[in-house]
Amino acid sequence: MKLRELGEDRLLAQLLPRLPRGKAVFAGAGDDCALVEAPTGRNFLVLKTDCVVEGVHFLPRADALDVGWKAMMRPLSDFAATSARPQFALITLIVPKQTTSEWVKRIYRGLSRAAARFKVSIVGGETSSTRGPAVISVSVSGLVEKNRCVSRSGGKAGDDLFVTGRLGGANRGRHLRFVPRIEESRWLTKNFSIHAMMDLSDGLGVDLPRLTRASKVGFKIDINLLPRSPGCNIDNAISDGDDYELLFAISPRESERLQKSWSKKFPKLLLTRIGRLNSRFEIRDSRLLRGYVHFQ
Amino acid sequence: MKLRELGEDRLLAQLLPRLPRGKAVFAGAGDDCALVEAPTGRNFLVLKTDCVVEGVHFLPRADALDVGWKAMMRPLSDFAATSARPQFALITLIVPKQTTSEWVKRIYRGLSRAAARFKVSIVGGETSSTRGPAVISVSVSGLVEKNRCVSRSGGKAGDDLFVTGRLGGANRGRHLRFVPRIEESRWLTKNFSIHAMMDLSDGLGVDLPRLTRASKVGFKIDINLLPRSPGCNIDNAISDGDDYELLFAISPRESERLQKSWSKKFPKLLLTRIGRLNSRFEIRDSRLLRGYVHFQ
Numbered sequence: 280m281k282l283r284e285l286g287e288d289r290l291l292a293q294l295l296p297r298l299p300r301g302k303a304v305f306a307g308a309g310d311d312c313a314l315v316e317a318p319t320g321r322n323f324l325v326l327k328t329d330c331v332v333e334g335v336h337f338l339p340r341a342d343a344l345d346v347g348w349k350a351m352m353r354p355l356s357d358f359a360a361t362s363a364r365p366q367f368a369l370i371t372l373i374v375p376k377q378t379t380s381e382w383v384k385r386i387y388r389g390l391s392r393a394a395a396r397f398k399v400s401i402v403g404g405e406t407s408s409t410r411g412p413a414v415i416s417v418s419v420s421g422l423v424e425k426n427r428c429v430s431r432s433g434g435k436a437g438d439d440l441f442v443t444g445r446l447g448g449a450n451r452g453r454h455l456r457f458v459p460r461i462e463e464s465r466w467l468t469k470n471f472s473i474h475a476m477m478d479l480s481d482g483l484g485v486d487l488p489r490l491t492r493a494s495k496v497g498f499k500i501d502i503n504l505l506p507r508s509p510g511c512n513i514d515n516a517i518s519d520g521d522d523y524e525l526l527f528a529i530s531p532r533e534s535e536r537l538q539k540s541w542s543k544k545f546p547k548l549l550l551t552r553i554g555r556l557n558s559r560f561e562i563r564d565s566r567l568l569r570g571y572v573h574f575q
Numbered sequence: 576m577k578l579r580e581l582g583e584d585r586l587l588a589q590l591l592p593r594l595p596r597g598k599a600v601f602a603g604a605g606d607d608c609a610l611v612e613a614p615t616g617r618n619f620l621v622l623k624t625d626c627v628v629e630g631v632h633f634l635p636r637a638d639a640l641d642v643g644w645k646a647m648m649r650p651l652s653d654f655a656a657t658s659a660r661p662q663f664a665l666i667t668l669i670v671p672k673q674t675t676s677e678w679v680k681r682i683y684r685g686l687s688r689a690a691a692r693f694k695v696s697i698v699g700g701e702t703s704s705t706r707g708p709a710v711i712s713v714s715v716s717g718l719v720e721k722n723r724c725v726s727r728s729g730g731k732a733g734d735d736l737f738v739t740g741r742l743g744g745a746n747r748g749r750h751l752r753f754v755p756r757i758e759e760s761r762w763l764t765k766n767f768s769i770h771a772m773m774d775l776s777d778g779l780g781v782d783l784p785r786l787t788r789a790s791k792v793g794f795k796i797d798i799n800l801l802p803r804s805p806g807c808n809i810d811n812a813i814s815d816g817d818d819y820e821l822l823f824a825i826s827p828r829e830s831e832r833l834q835k836s837w838s839k840k841f842p843k844l845l846l847t848r849i850g851r852l853n854s855r856f857e858i859r860d861s862r863l864l865r866g867y868v869h870f871q
Contacts, residue, residue: 288785305619310726310789311656311773314619317718323601323610324620326698328665328714332705360607369624371667371712402622409628411707416667418624418714422613430606477607489584493606 282383283376287406290380294387298401299394303366313402315367318422325363325421325428329354330371333412337455343382345455347389350415353480355397356459356523360478361430362468363423365397365461370404371416378413386415397461427468429527434475434494436558438528441537442551446483446522447515448508454521464525466544471537476527482520490526491556500554528556578679579672583702586676590683594697595690599662609698611663614718621659621717621724625650626667629708633751639678641751643685646711649776651693652755652819656774657726658764659719661693661757666700667712674709682711693757723764725823730771730790732854734824737833738847742779742818743811744804750817760821762840767833772823778816786822787852796850824852 282290295308303316318324331337331350351368358365370390374383394401399419443460459478467473475494479486483505491498505516529537534552541550578586591604599612614620627633627646647664654661666686668679690697695715739756756774763769771790775782779801787794801812825833830848837846 306724306726310728311623311653312659313622314657314719314724315622317616317618317620318613320613320615322613324613324663324716326609326611326663326665326714326716327607328624328667328699328712329701330667330669330703330712332669332703334706335704357607361610363608367620367622369622369714371624371626373626373628373710403624405625405712407626407628408631409708409710410630412705414669414705414710414712416624416626416701416710416712418622418665420620420622420716423610428602428610430602432606 280380281376282374282378282380285380290383290406294384297387297391299391299399300402301398301400304400304402307400307402308404313367313369315402322422322424323428325358325361325423327354327357328416328418329357330414330416332414341455343385344389346415347386348393349455350417351390351393352457352459354417354419355461356478356480358419358421359460359464359525360476361423362427362464362473362476363421364465365399365419365421367402367420368394368399369418370401372404373407373409373414375410375413376408390417396458429468429473429476431475431477431490431493434490434496434528434556436496436556437531438474438556439531439534439552440498440500440526440528440554440556442479442506442524442526442553444522444524444549445506445508446479446524447511447519449519449521457523459523460525463545463548467527470540471529471533474528474530476525479522479524479526480520482518482522483526484517486526494556496556497559498554498556504551504553506549506551531555576676577672578670578674578676581676586679586702590680593683593687595687595695596698597694597696600696600698603696603698604700609663609665611698618718618720619724621654621657621719623650623653624712624714625653626710626712628710637751639681640685642711643682644689645751646713647686647689648753648755650713650715651757652774652776654715654717655756655760655821656772657719658723658760658769658772659717660761661695661715661717663698663716664690664695665714666697668700669703669705669710671706671709672704686713692754725764725769725772727771727773727786727789730786730792730824730852732792732852733827734770734852735827735830735848736794736796736822736824736850736852738775738802738820738822738849740818740820740845741802741804742775742820743807743815745815745817753819755819756821759841759844763823766836767825767829770824770826772821775818775820775822776816778814778818779822780813782822790852792852793855794850794852800847800849802845802847827851
């Protein structure tokens with residue numbers, strides 16, 4: 280059935296009862312605002328929003344289940360970058376009137392599965408029509424212990440640089456089904472002092488310079504060390520993007536213990552030292568740095 | 576300059592330093608997630624997202640300053656409905672690559688002015704390209720004292736129904752420049768027991784049945800009592816939408832004191848008793864109820 284015929288209120292009546300919802304939710308989807316239990320004073324409230332746009336982040340023929348999954352997992356990957364626990368999500372769905380309610384329900388099934396994977400409650404949202412491509416925007420709130428949150432800006436000259444997993448080739452389908460490294464990130468900050476961290480969404484060649492700019496340091500990586508996905512070359516590993524792996528900086532004194540404990544805790548997930556931070560900080564345009572990494 | 580030439584990183588470098596940002600913000604726009612001071616345990620965390628879409632909520636020729644203002648004020652109006660204090664906002668901006676950075680900056684100026692009006696910090700966001708109409712989505716978090724939050728669902732048979740301001744005619748320009756009734760709502764819940772409340776965004780004819788459905792009550796209003804904007808007829812007052820006035824239910828025992836105190840506190844803003852809630856609750860399709868109100 281087309282949304283034009285169904286109407287917003289009836290669509291919501293079908294969607295809302297199925298949304299994941301934890302005990303901390305006092306008023307969820309369906310009222311003007313969501314009301315949830317506030318975190319305690321030892322934590323920061325953590326806020327992030329992200330979106331997927333048809334034709335940019337997914338193709339019209341993509342399975343709506345995968346699209347919903349990706350729309351939820353993108354902001355959750357930023358929670359991994361911050362080592363924060365996501366708790367509550369708001370969904371904004373902007374679709375043409377001729378969209379079928381089956382497609383919308385499948386989007387919501389993907390969103391709900393992804394949220395449930397990390398015990399996130401979907402507590403509200405908004406729908407709107409558009410004459411253009413579909414947009415799914417997801418805002419997530421959660422918390423992080425004040426002594427465990429990580430940002431891009433704490434890297435120090437001399438730090439070792441690590442990446443999780445393998446880079447490149449996500450555009451062959453993996454980008455729709457990735458699992459953000461929240462568990463790994465929480466384990467890292469529980470057991471190690473992580474100086475700086477981010478998730479790789481635009482590709483190492485763009486994202487690494489963002490981390491080093493924020494930390495006011497330079498970097499030297501050995502591109503031959505980059506962990507590549509099967510069938511990918513170095514260019515793919517640097518530039519493809521949508522990897523959603525973690526990039527982080529840690530004191531070289533901790534590197535050995537990290538690598539040993541990691542391989543015990545996450546035997547199936549690669550952890551690779553790709554280089555280190557140094558003191559040669561220069562302000563450059565990110566595209567130049569991309570070229571710099573790319574062509575060095 | 577076109578966004579295609581400027582690039583996301585340089586655009587953000589120009590936008591971020593100007594955003595309103597209060598003391599409770601530990602890490603704001605520019606990092607993976609925003610980190611803010613969490614509210615205390617006596618409060619609920621309040622979450623709301625809303626969006627404006629070109630061609631639906633604003634015309635391409637509208638002043639970007641007004642569009643940014645409206646995009647921020649829409650979710651803030653839901654905070655008024657909940658009697659909550661907004662604190663932190665995330666912006667998602669989805670625009671075609673040929674959009675000029677001047678337009679985007681003017682959108683942000685409107686967003687920032689509206690945020691500053693209610694001491695809201697803009698703590699992050701996301702930009703994306705699209706091949707379709709522009710979308711601005713705003714997610715807001717804040718807090719409300721647990722004993723002061725209001726929803727649509729607490730209305731009781733016998734309650735008096737009030738609306739603030741005048742209804743209808745917002746599409747003549749007012750919808751882009753409205754000020755959400757946050758101050759009025761906070762005053763109401765500080766001084767009175769408000770049983771149910773909502774903001775009127777889709778028009779009284781659609782929104783009132785939503786409140787009565789949530790409260791499981793019926794209603795009887797005298798449409799001749801409806802406070803109309805200059806030049807508007809009853810149809811406009813019921814159906815135009817975009818009023819962003821408050822609709823609320825209160826015990827008739829409090830009505831007289833309310834009206835007296837209101838006219839002292841807000842002498843320039845009309846407060847009108849439009850009818851009352853009764854026990855004739857029926858489940859109906861919202862479009863039928865709209866017709867019911869419309870044609871009764």
